[in-house]
Amino acid sequence: MKVLVFLEHRGGAVDRGALGVLAKAVALGADVDGVLVGGPAVSALAPVAGRHGAAVVHVAEGDAFEPPLPRPRVDILAQLVRAGGYDTVALSNSVLAADVAGALAARLDAGLNWDLVDVVVRGGALVGSRPALADSVLVEVGWRSAPRLALFRTGAFEPVETGGAGEVRAVTLEADRGGDALRVVGQHAARDDEGPPLESADVVVTAGMGLGGPEHLVLAEELAAVLGGVVGATRAVVYAGWAPHAAQIGQTGKTVAPRLYVALGVSGAVQHKVGMQRAQTVVAVNSDPRAPIFEVSDLAVVADVHTVVPRVVELLRARAGS
Amino acid sequence: MKIVVCAKCVPDGRARLDPDTGRLDRSGAMEVNRFDLYAVEEALRIKEGPGAEVVVVTVGPEPAAEALRTPLALGADRAVLVRDDLAVGSDLLGTARLLAAAVQRERADLVLFGQQTSDGGGAVLWSAVAEMLQVPWVSQVTALELTGGGIRVTRQTEVGDDDVEAPLPAAVAVTDAINELRYASLKGKMAAGKKPLEVVGVADLGLEASAVGDAGARTEVLGMTPPPERSGGVRVEDADAAPGAVVDFLVARGLA
Numbered sequence: 001m002k003v004l005v006f007l008e009h010r011g012g013a014v015d016r017g018a019l020g021v022l023a024k025a026v027a028l029g030a031d032v033d034g035v036l037v038g039g040p041a042v043s044a045l046a047p048v049a050g051r052h053g054a055a056v057v058h059v060a061e062g063d064a065f066e067p068p069l070p071r072p073r074v075d076i077l078a079q080l081v082r083a084g085g086y087d088t089v090a091l092s093n094s095v096l097a098a099d100v101a102g103a104l105a106a107r108l109d110a111g112l113n114w115d116l117v118d119v120v121v122r123g124g125a126l127v128g129s130r131p132a133l134a135d136s137v138l139v140e141v142g143w144r145s146a147p148r149l150a151l152f153r154t155g156a157f158e159p160v161e162t163g164g165a166g167e168v169r170a171v172t173l174e175a176d177r178g179g180d181a182l183r184v185v186g187q188h189a190a191r192d193d194e195g196p197p198l199e200s201a202d203v204v205v206t207a208g209m210g211l212g213g214p215e216h217l218v219l220a221e222e223l224a225a226v227l228g229g230v231v232g233a234t235r236a237v238v239y240a241g242w243a244p245h246a247a248q249i250g251q252t253g254k255t256v257a258p259r260l261y262v263a264l265g266v267s268g269a270v271q272h273k274v275g276m277q278r279a280q281t282v283v284a285v286n287s288d289p290r291a292p293i294f295e296v297s298d299l300a301v302v303a304d305v306h307t308v309v310p311r312v313v314e315l316l317r318a319r320a321g322s
Numbered sequence: 323m324k325i326v327v328c329a330k331c332v333p334d335g336r337a338r339l340d341p342d343t344g345r346l347d348r349s350g351a352m353e354v355n356r357f358d359l360y361a362v363e364e365a366l367r368i369k370e371g372p373g374a375e376v377v378v379v380t381v382g383p384e385p386a387a388e389a390l391r392t393p394l395a396l397g398a399d400r401a402v403l404v405r406d407d408l409a410v411g412s413d414l415l416g417t418a419r420l421l422a423a424a425v426q427r428e429r430a431d432l433v434l435f436g437q438q439t440s441d442g443g444g445a446v447l448w449s450a451v452a453e454m455l456q457v458p459w460v461s462q463v464t465a466l467e468l469t470g471g472g473i474r475v476t477r478q479t480e481v482g483d484d485d486v487e488a489p490l491p492a493a494v495a496v497t498d499a500i501n502e503l504r505y506a507s508l509k510g511k512m513a514a515g516k517k518p519l520e521v522v523g524v525a526d527l528g529l530e531a532s533a534v535g536d537a538g539a540r541t542e543v544l545g546m547t548p549p550p551e552r553s554g555g556v557r558v559e560d561a562d563a564a565p566g567a568v569v570d571f572l573v574a575r576g577l578a
Contacts, residue, residue, distance in 0.1 A: 010481055068479065069486075070449060071458070095445075095462050095479045102449030103459075105415060111540025112414050114446050127544060140544040151446065181458040181492075185474070186485035203577070227578060239499045252462065252478055260577045271438070281575055283568065294557070299571045303561040311565035316578055319569070 001030040001126070004086040006077065007049050007057075008094055009038060014045050017092030019052045020157035025090055026053040027160075028121055033058065035080060035171070037073045039066035043168065050166015052159050060171040067184040070099035075173055078107045087146040088126065093154045093274075095252065101151045111143040114151035115270075126150075131270070154274045155255055198247065203229030204258045206249055206276070207237050210265020210286055210305060214242040219309045220264050226316045232256065234272050250275035265305045268293025285309065323374040325365040326430035328421050328451065329358040329393065331386035343543065352382065352389040356498075358436030362393045363501045364466060365434055372468055374432075375399050379424045381409060381417055387519060395506035395514035402428075406523040411536030418450035419534055423527035425455060432473070435495040437462065445495070452493040459493035460486050464500050 261279035452459035
């Protein structure tokens with residue numbers, strides 16, 4: 001098996017999810033290479049990829065690759081697969097990676113399985129597992145032909161250092177496909193200056209739509225304060241304008257791994273769970289007994305947040321005071 | 323200007339997997355995936371502003387036809403259902419081929435998708451369709467405006483927003499933040515029954531049977547297993563006892 005891993009990078013660092021996929025490919029016993037596509041400084045990231053298991057790091061760098069757009073990345077990946085004899089392309093999910101994966105499947109006429117949380121080799125064939133129906137079952141999926149494309153759920157695997165060096169090979173596009181018709185004309189970083197950092201928080205208390213309105217966010221704030229934690233929010237809460245984007249946890253927000261994660265009125269959509277699945281302990285309060293968040297909860301409280309949370313805060317304050 | 327909205331019809335209520343095939347059970351009543359209604363809404367706003375013909379296209383079984391009456395009631399002009407036994411069992415590539423062929427047949431200027439499906443679809447379909455159509459595409463779009471001959475959109479990513487411009491024709495996947503959905507009026511519902519709803523097959527789209535359905539699939543479902551339970555999950559349903567139970571739990575784990 002010869003695997004090519006798409007190494008997405010942001011803010012001058014290789015995506016942890018991509019490094020995790022490298023580790024998984026190495027663990028499967030495959031020949032593993034990586035590919036970095038980006039602006040003029042992207043080759044500086046190659047050693048990190050080498051250290052995490054990429055034997056060869058293909059680097060396509062230049063101004064044309066600077067904007068985070070999918071088509072130039074599809075061009076590079078397709079070229080490498082055709083020339084390099086890769087039978088498998090593996091990606092860690094993101095907005096960009098999903099766009100790359102779908103188009104690459106069409107370009108190469110290749111099977112694509114997505115939202116995978118694991119992959120094993122069974123009887124010489126690659127078998128992936130994909131959660132379905134609000135993560136209530138795991139569907140086993142296979143590929144009927146090579147190349148196989150595998151898009152993994154964000155944070156499916158932990159990165160592992162192998163201590164490799166990684167041979168850097170520069171890649172240039174052989175055929176000019178006329179460039180990308182898209183132009184990025186402006187970029188606005190999400191405001192990260194609001195509130196304490198979520199990613200490093202020991203305790204996260206997350207507000208969901210079940211709180212009922214922005215005036216009830218105080219419940220999450222008070223509980224976070226008494227637990228020494230930070231307030232997070234679901235995508236729906238952020239979109240409703242109750243909380244800033246910097247507080248968003250999930251697919252298009254932050255990924256957290258606190259010691260304690262408390263979900264208040266959070267239903268637990270897959271897009272949210274990918275952002276919190278590595279929390280050590282999960283406590284969820286939701287009045288809907290079928291809320292998917294309960295499937296990943298260590299303590300599931302089926303009750304109204306508005307009655308339970310103020311009392312919990314009271315009890316915890318009394319404990320702290322005694 | 324012609325806008326094609328690619329919509330997915332999903333089983334209404336809670337989605338079910340067929341225990342024998344591991345595929346979604348599509349035999350019952352269906353509805354248009356909620357996230358695709360934001361794409362319909364965006365198309366209708368363009369129709370009511372600069373003006374456009376709005377065509378909704380879906381790939382699905384017979385009950386999907388009834389589900390398509392919803393976007394027609396909301397204001398879409400026509401609907402096309404790609405329904406063919408040959409298409410059953412299509413994977414991502416097969417579905418993308420069917421949609422791309424249906425869009426091509428309409429000669430659309432703008433192709434809109436919803437961002438997610440409620441029954442397990444990945445965010446990978448539109449880029450496959452766009453690649454087949456050889457048009458540029460943008461996903462996770464939270465704002466869209468027409469410029470002279472093109473579009474300007476806002477794309478939400480993990481690290482912020484990108485403003486992106488594209489010429490037409492183009493494909494765009496919108497999120498549920500892009501607009502507020504409207505409800506169908508009684509007049510709209512009555513008009514929907516008279517609007518054209520065309521059913522086409524694989525051959526009508528000029529596709530080979532081997533390119534779609536199970537024959538054209540490059541992936542397969544092998545089986546199903548229950549996921550590992552999170553060990554030691556405790557459930558509390560008594561609202562009076564709940565606060566004490568939460569505090570005891572936190573204390574026992576050294577978290578409070």
